[in-house]
Amino acid sequence: MSHALVEVQDLAKIFDVSPPWLNRVVERKPKAFVHAVDGVSFSIEKGKTLALVGESGCGKSTVARLLVGLYKPTQGQVRFDGTDTAQTLAGPGGQALRRRMQMIFQDPYASLNPRWKVQDIIAEPLLEHGLISKPEALKARVAELLRSVGLSPVDAEKFPHQFSGGQRQRISIARALATQPEFLVCDEPTSALDVSVQAQVLNIMKDLQRQQGLTYLFISHNLAVVRHVADQVGVMYLGRLVEVADKAQLFSAPRHPYTRMLLDAIPDIHMSGRARTPVQGEVPNPLNPPSGCSFHPRCPHANARCKSERPALREFQGVRVACHAVEEARI
Amino acid sequence: MTAPLLQVRNLRVEFPTRRGTLLALDNISFDIAPGEILGVVGESGAGKSLTGASIIGLLDPPGRIAGGEILLEGRRIDNLPYEEMRKVRGRQIGAVFQDPLTSLNPLYTVGRQLVETITTHLPLTESQARARAIDLLKQTGIPAAEQRIDQYPHQFSGGMRQRVVIALALAAEPKLIVADEPTTALDVSIQAQIISLLKRVCKEQGAAVMLVTHDMGVIAETCDRVAVMYAGRVAEIGPVHDVIHKPAHPYTVGLMGSIPAMDEDRERLLQIDGAMPRLNAIPTGCAYNPRCPKVFERCRAERPELMPVAATRAACWLHQAAHKEAAV
Amino acid sequence: MSSSPAPAGAAPGAFKRFFDGDVWYSFRRSPTAIIAAVIAFICVFCAVFAEFVAPHNPFDLASLELMDARLPPAWMDEGQAKYLLGTDDQGRDILSALMYGARISLFVGLASVLLSMIIGVGLGLLAGFVGGKVDAFIMRVCDVMLSFPSILIALLIDGVGRAMFPNAHDTLAFAVLILAIALTGWVQYARTVRGSTMVERNKEYVQAARVIGVSPLRIMRKHVLPNVLGPVLVLATIQVAAAIITEATLSFLGVGVPPTSPSLGTLIRVGNDFLFSGEWWITIWPGVMLVLIALSVNLLGDWLRDALNPRLR
Numbered sequence: 001m002s003h004a005l006v007e008v009q010d011l012a013k014i015f016d017v018s019p020p021w022l023n024r025v026v027e028r029k030p031k032a033f034v035h036a037v038d039g040v041s042f043s044i045e046k047g048k049t050l051a052l053v054g055e056s057g058c059g060k061s062t063v064a065r066l067l068v069g070l071y072k073p074t075q076g077q078v079r080f081d082g083t084d085t086a087q088t089l090a091g092p093g094g095q096a097l098r099r100r101m102q103m104i105f106q107d108p109y110a111s112l113n114p115r116w117k118v119q120d121i122i123a124e125p126l127l128e129h130g131l132i133s134k135p136e137a138l139k140a141r142v143a144e145l146l147r148s149v150g151l152s153p154v155d156a157e158k159f160p161h162q163f164s165g166g167q168r169q170r171i172s173i174a175r176a177l178a179t180q181p182e183f184l185v186c187d188e189p190t191s192a193l194d195v196s197v198q199a200q201v202l203n204i205m206k207d208l209q210r211q212q213g214l215t216y217l218f219i220s221h222n223l224a225v226v227r228h229v230a231d232q233v234g235v236m237y238l239g240r241l242v243e244v245a246d247k248a249q250l251f252s253a254p255r256h257p258y259t260r261m262l263l264d265a266i267p268d269i270h271m272s273g274r275a276r277t278p279v280q281g282e283v284p285n286p287l288n289p290p291s292g293c294s295f296h297p298r299c300p301h302a303n304a305r306c307k308s309e310r311p312a313l314r315e316f317q318g319v320r321v322a323c324h325a326v327e328e329a330r331i
Numbered sequence: 332m333t334a335p336l337l338q339v340r341n342l343r344v345e346f347p348t349r350r351g352t353l354l355a356l357d358n359i360s361f362d363i364a365p366g367e368i369l370g371v372v373g374e375s376g377a378g379k380s381l382t383g384a385s386i387i388g389l390l391d392p393p394g395r396i397a398g399g400e401i402l403l404e405g406r407r408i409d410n411l412p413y414e415e416m417r418k419v420r421g422r423q424i425g426a427v428f429q430d431p432l433t434s435l436n437p438l439y440t441v442g443r444q445l446v447e448t449i450t451t452h453l454p455l456t457e458s459q460a461r462a463r464a465i466d467l468l469k470q471t472g473i474p475a476a477e478q479r480i481d482q483y484p485h486q487f488s489g490g491m492r493q494r495v496v497i498a499l500a501l502a503a504e505p506k507l508i509v510a511d512e513p514t515t516a517l518d519v520s521i522q523a524q525i526i527s528l529l530k531r532v533c534k535e536q537g538a539a540v541m542l543v544t545h546d547m548g549v550i551a552e553t554c555d556r557v558a559v560m561y562a563g564r565v566a567e568i569g570p571v572h573d574v575i576h577k578p579a580h581p582y583t584v585g586l587m588g589s590i591p592a593m594d595e596d597r598e599r600l601l602q603i604d605g606a607m608p609r610l611n612a613i614p615t616g617c618a619y620n621p622r623c624p625k626v627f628e629r630c631r632a633e634r635p636e637l638m639p640v641a642a643t644r645a646a647c648w649l650h651q652a653a654h655k656e657a658a659v
Numbered sequence: 660m661s662s663s664p665a666p667a668g669a670a671p672g673a674f675k676r677f678f679d680g681d682v683w684y685s686f687r688r689s690p691t692a693i694i695a696a697v698i699a700f701i702c703v704f705c706a707v708f709a710e711f712v713a714p715h716n717p718f719d720l721a722s723l724e725l726m727d728a729r730l731p732p733a734w735m736d737e738g739q740a741k742y743l744l745g746t747d748d749q750g751r752d753i754l755s756a757l758m759y760g761a762r763i764s765l766f767v768g769l770a771s772v773l774l775s776m777i778i779g780v781g782l783g784l785l786a787g788f789v790g791g792k793v794d795a796f797i798m799r800v801c802d803v804m805l806s807f808p809s810i811l812i813a814l815l816i817d818g819v820g821r822a823m824f825p826n827a828h829d830t831l832a833f834a835v836l837i838l839a840i841a842l843t844g845w846v847q848y849a850r851t852v853r854g855s856t857m858v859e860r861n862k863e864y865v866q867a868a869r870v871i872g873v874s875p876l877r878i879m880r881k882h883v884l885p886n887v888l889g890p891v892l893v894l895a896t897i898q899v900a901a902a903i904i905t906e907a908t909l910s911f912l913g914v915g916v917p918p919t920s921p922s923l924g925t926l927i928r929v930g931n932d933f934l935f936s937g938e939w940w941i942t943i944w945p946g947v948m949l950v951l952i953a954l955s956v957n958l959l960g961d962w963l964r965d966a967l968n969p970r971l972r
Contacts, residue, residue: 055518055519055520056518065866068870069870070866070869070870094872095872098870098871098872102870102871103866103867103870105863105866105867106863107863110862110863110864111862111863111864111867112864113864113882113885113886114886115885115886116882124868124871124873125871125872128871128872128873129871129872164606165375166606167606172867175867194374194375194545195374195545195547195586195589195590196374196585196586196589196602196603197374197606198589199588199589199590199591199600199601199602199603200602200603200604202591202600203599203600203602206599221518221519223519223593224548224590224591224592224593225591227591227592227593227596228591228596228597228600251593261520262519262520263593264523265519265520265522265523266519266523266548266593267522267523267546267548267549267551267552267553268548268551268592268593268594269547269548269550269551269575269587269592282488282490282491282518282520282521283518283520349684
């Protein structure tokens with residue numbers, strides 16, 4: 001059994017979105033909090049890909065940012081290779097840890113500084129971590145990285161606006177791989193790309209994973225893409241994990257009602273015209289989540305217990321599901 | 332065969348820039364029959380949104396229609412003066428855009444916007460218009476329509492807003508709805524709801540729909556026919572099932588292959604190398620020839636027109652021989 | 660650190676890119692911008708090279724001829740071609756005085772704008788990037804400064820300066836004046852830069868830099884600053900005109916530049932006394948020069964703002 005590279009335990013992030021103090025006093029408004037991530041636990045093994053899927057407001061992007069240290073957890077722990085990341089990043093070992101994990105972002109147009117040349121963009125992590133300082137060696141390494149993502153070394157002298165969305169995303173990947181990290185967090189890396197460009201980028205990411213033994217946390221709302229890249233899939237709803245399973249298991253036999261609803265709802269070119277259960281309702285306001293199981297207002301199987309008691313993520317036949325109905329074997 | 336509702340003939344749209352004139356749409360032709368749902372699919376830069384904008388008459392200057400015709404029920408609408416076009420827009424053609432946030436005026440209640448549209452185009456009194464507005468909201472699935480009609484757009488969620496926008500588009504009983512990426516900004520589960528809503532109300536009202544999107548899945552679920560666009564031209568057009576499962580144009584083949592499927596596992600996705608050419612660098616002959624795995628000499632020299640291939644029509648010289656054989 | 664519209668990088672490449680770019684194209688096509696630029700250039704040229712361009716040196720007491728005092732402009736009766744725009748009560752040539760005066764005005768204007776840019780951009784970056792209490796504090800300071808009329812602030816600082824350094828007043832007069840004008844102008848930069856910084860801070864390239872582990876100061880300097888400078892340049896061109904006018908006002912009130920280095924404002928004040936005795940040229944010509952400089956710089960600033968706005972192109 002290989003050692004889990006990334007372990008997340010009871011991770012929570014609460015944002016204070018209260019109105020300003022004066023408004024609260026004068027208008028008697030209460031403090032308002034958003035539980036963007038509400039007790040999430042999972043682990044990723046080395047060389048594997050865990051995908052987190054969910055709709056808007058489910059907290060998957062927040063989880064991504066918690067993992068790389070852009071946010072500090074309110075509760076819970078993120079462990080990378082056995083060490084607590086929040087503590088390490090704040091201390092002297094922070095730079096060494098940052099070298100080992102990097103992030104790729106969703107928007108190819110905003111993730112590269114428009115005023116910097118590609119050479120400088122990709123070289124920045126190398127310079128920041130003091131890995132290479134001689135200009136010729138730097139240039140050579142940047143050229144090598146560009147080639148590894150299917151671009152040419154002459155592209156290093158150009159500016160981001162001279163590239164298309166797909167090429168910019170590849171530059172982002174090259175930058176992320178500069179320090180030879182072991183773990184990459186990918187926040188919807190292909191959501192803003194056209195389908196044929198998406199195919200190119202996904203293929204590159206899979207090739208790189210195979211060649212370099214990378215571990216990915218892949219965030220997406222597109223289940224078809226997730227099916228293509230992931231080994232394990234976690235489904236999130238309003239800050240909580242509702243189901244975690246191996247890919248094959250999740251897609252062939254989804255357990256949680258929300259997972260089933262998601263899979264049913266996707267318009268798919270190969271499966272159009274199939275019979276479906278109609279989808280109900282919309283994602284509730286995260287400022288005012290439903291009591292108990294947050295999915296109960298939309299769930300066809302909800303009962304009184306679902307309204308009052310929050311289900312815990314429990315293991316059933318190799319799948320982890322947070323659902324009373326599954327636990328009680330009602331569905 | 333019934334006369335087509337909308338006919339687009341050899342439409343050309345160009346953008347004069349300081350570096351020369353760019354041809355954004357190059358001889359587009361297609362028809363939409365009454366009550367039919369036609370999908371227009373393509374990647375960024377293919378010109379699908381421009382096609383929609385030209386039909387509604389909302390082409391952003393300096394873009395302009397440089398040639399061809401657009402006929403609605405046999406009458407030309409591309410060369411109408413502004414006032415005439417304004418009457419056509421709304422009454423004959425409704426529009427649904429991508430961002431529900433900016434499609435509705437945040438300062439007016441939903442009811443007021445609906446009533447305004449209805450009374451502008453239909454000879455109804457205020458109270459009749461209001462009754463019709465409530466009815467429309469109910470049809471588009473807004474709960475408690477009688478109360479919500481007096482609410483402001485910001486009090487609706489994204490999916491609800493898009494339903495209001497659809498209601499607004501249908502308010503004056505148009506014959507054609509142009510929907511430009513109506514579900515792209517919405518969550519997956521809401522997308523499904525909006526797609527089925529659009530399909531249902533359009534069939535009920537007998538309105539034809541031109542659905543512009545980059546999402547093939549949405550096309551598969553909604554449309555009767557689909558046109559695949561590439562670099563400002565139509566690459567293939569035909570019934571949805573045939574274009575998706577038996578694509579004739581190599582670009583369509585590549586496009587279908589690069590979409591990850593929900594029902595099968597593949598190690599690598601089919602990938603089309605290169606990118607769609609920019610408007611100032613469109614190759615001579617067939618625009619797809621630099622990326623086509625089946626390219627031959629004629630492709631680089633002559634631009635192919637749409638020619639019949641089994642159930643669809645594709646702009647590809649590969650099928651010329653078949654065409655000739657069939658003719659003979 | 661890049662401070663020009665062309666991105667940081669190889670210098671020869673930057674020039675070529677500028678002339679190929681949309682900004683230069685828009686300039687070529689705008690008659691207003693071209694005329695404004697020409698006028699501004701002439702004024703600046705005369706001001707900088709006054710020693711060579713001016714027909715006389717009005718500060719060389721030996722060359723003054725009292726006999727030539729109060730002569731009207733050359734095209735009127737009694738005017739002399741030697742003194743194109745007339746002379747003042749001491750025989751100084753108005754045209755030459757204009758050029759030397761413009762030099763003082765432009766120097767004070769540009770220096771104070773530079774100083775207020777440094778203060779304003781620095782504080783704006785800090786407020787926008789760090790946020791929280793620091794941001795709130797800086798914004799309150801801005802609000803306070805805006806509630807005072809700028810002339811009052813300038814008078815106050817000037818008064819304090821005189822009180823603190825009564826003997827060194829003349830040499831320090833310029834420094835105090837520039838500081839005074841700068842302190843009234845920095846608020847605009849701070850606010851603009853703060854807004855832009857808050858937008859850029861949330862962009863993913865800044866987040867990527869944070870994930871890499873770049874220090875916040877470096878991120879502010881190397882990533883955010885080049886991207887927020889656009890509006891600052893527009894503001895600066897317009898503020899140069901405002902600064903020159905403020906300096907003129909202060910000099911007119913007598914609390915600006917020392918009388919030994921008369922700026923346009925001083926000239927206007929001095930000439931004002933002669934207005935009602937019919938010798939209008941002594942005050943009007945400096946006024947016209949002031950208006951020309953301010954107008955041309957303002958028009959250039961307007962054009963620059965439109966040229967840099969991608970939506971208007």
